Amino acid sequence: MANLSGKKVLVTGGAGFIGSHIVDRLVDLKCKVTVIDNLSSGQKRFIQEHLKSKKISFSKSDLLNFKAVKRLMRGQDFVFHLAANADIRYGTANTKVDLEQNTIATYNVLEAMRLNNVKEIAFFSSSAIYGEPYIFPTPESFLPVQTSLYGASKLACEALIQAYCNLFGMKSWIYRSVSIVGERYQHGVVFDFMKKLNKNPHELEILGNGKQKKSFLYVKDCVNGIFTSVENAKDSVNIFNLGTEGHTTVDRVAQIITAQMGLKDVMFKYSGGERGWPGDQPFVYLAINKLKGLGWRQSVRTDEAIRRTVDWLRENEWILRERR
Template sequence: MFDVVTGGAGFIGSHLVDTLVARGDRVVVIDSLAAGHEETIVGHLKSGRARLVKADLLSDGWQDALKGADRVYHLAADPDVRQSAMTPDPTFRNNIVATYRVLEAMRVHAVPELVFTSTSTVYGNATVIPTPEYYAPFEPVSVYGASKLACEALISAYCHSFGMRSWQFRFANIIGSRSGHGVITDFVRKLKENPKELEILGNGKQTKSYLEVRECIRAVEFAIAHAKQPVNTFNIGSEDWIDVVAIADIVTDAMGLKNVHYRFTGGELGWVGDVPKMQLSVERLKALGWQPELGSRESVRIAAQAAVQGQ
């Protein structure tokens, strides 16, 4: 199997590359290294099991790396929900335009399969929780969520127009080692700067689902093996949720801190485009035989330990 992974030196991408290499696939990683880090895959590069093409998807020259590929895993994206409310253009270009360019390269080189990492934010403030894949209407409240929904539509059109097959995964909050952003990383950074006080955005009651990254990759690969429609869309997350204050408690405990004062910025939302309550239904994936092995609390605990240890 010959796989191309865009964003393969990033957080989720590097864990995916670990899995693909471990099962014996030939892997090409396309990554600009603007957010990814070569050291996350350096062992695979040195062994010759993976090759890195350092390139921005908005530039040219990387497209020929797709020649002969069996499948593209398209993970490269601008994931910053908060920043997309302030400067939307990078989100539009790095998500929508870049995805279009990947699809065009696949069409030109006749690559038959695409795996795309989407997001729970396509649902916006869903009124049905846990939220199933068939929930409607889609009303994203962030530019990031809107960009991912647009990408899903483009992918569906290309699959039906050009005989491709895709798997689109709407992720809950995926956390764990190598993560460079998110609430856990933010808390660890803030507490290292001031171990006596922790600023918490919003009122701390935001309640969401979290899943450890390796459990996420396991779910992705399970779905690919068991779903074979032209367009296959799945939620991936845990079957429970946890609020921000509980996450703060887990992080402070992992850092060995006591009597930390929590200072709230106030309001229901942590930032513009925040979704205060999110839990995805994973019944569609469970119907194929997948079972989640971790919940939100245990996923947060694993991720907090990794963040504290600098992993």
């Protein structure tokens, strides 16, 4: 349980999709916010309003630069750690990226916290740590076998956080999240489909067979879940699934996107197989009873969350052009 109002808070990845929404909430709470982001995927314009009003400070730094992390950690009360490699597919081509950008970066954050006597951290993990579970909806207690380097690196991060909490008296909130969508979204299946459809509005390539079952949570519901648990969960290590009441298929996502873009008679072409790429999870559906027990509720259903994402991307086509 933490009261963040007026506190000094460090946000890694704070110029990113979810991180910038965390920053918005912290500014509302009148926190003194420091953002660390190397801008490899983050967008400074997402936090530009706060920078102009001098409500936050920003450092373009990489978490692998331990001296910078240690310096910026000085005097902080709380850490939101969201910076990470988010491209699961890329990890198979460059097998160091998840180790470095996820696990080693998290170690640097934790060690900087220890040396500066900062005791509280909220960490954004992933549903990828569950691999390919056989229990649905999947509870936090499920013991996973890893199927991706990304998932393995995130699980290693969780283990490091738990060890630091037990050894050095820290407290943590860990979030195993499904895919997040909404305003400022810039990576994932909705993004990929829209880029393809902008190039060819008559045909859409879908990786896998389109039958993969996925969960998509609206970003503001995600942020509400994070703050609900930070403000109410009392254990030394608090682990929560961030998910939805149901799930959908990749085919359904494609149908929603094409309809929202006003496209008709789009031909779907499939690469085949039950997963889109090595490490892809064919079924993601998390149990959310634990978070609901703290009073949190999903307010925006999946179809509407995807529609809002499509609308935002259409209004901000610069990001479709700039992001690969």
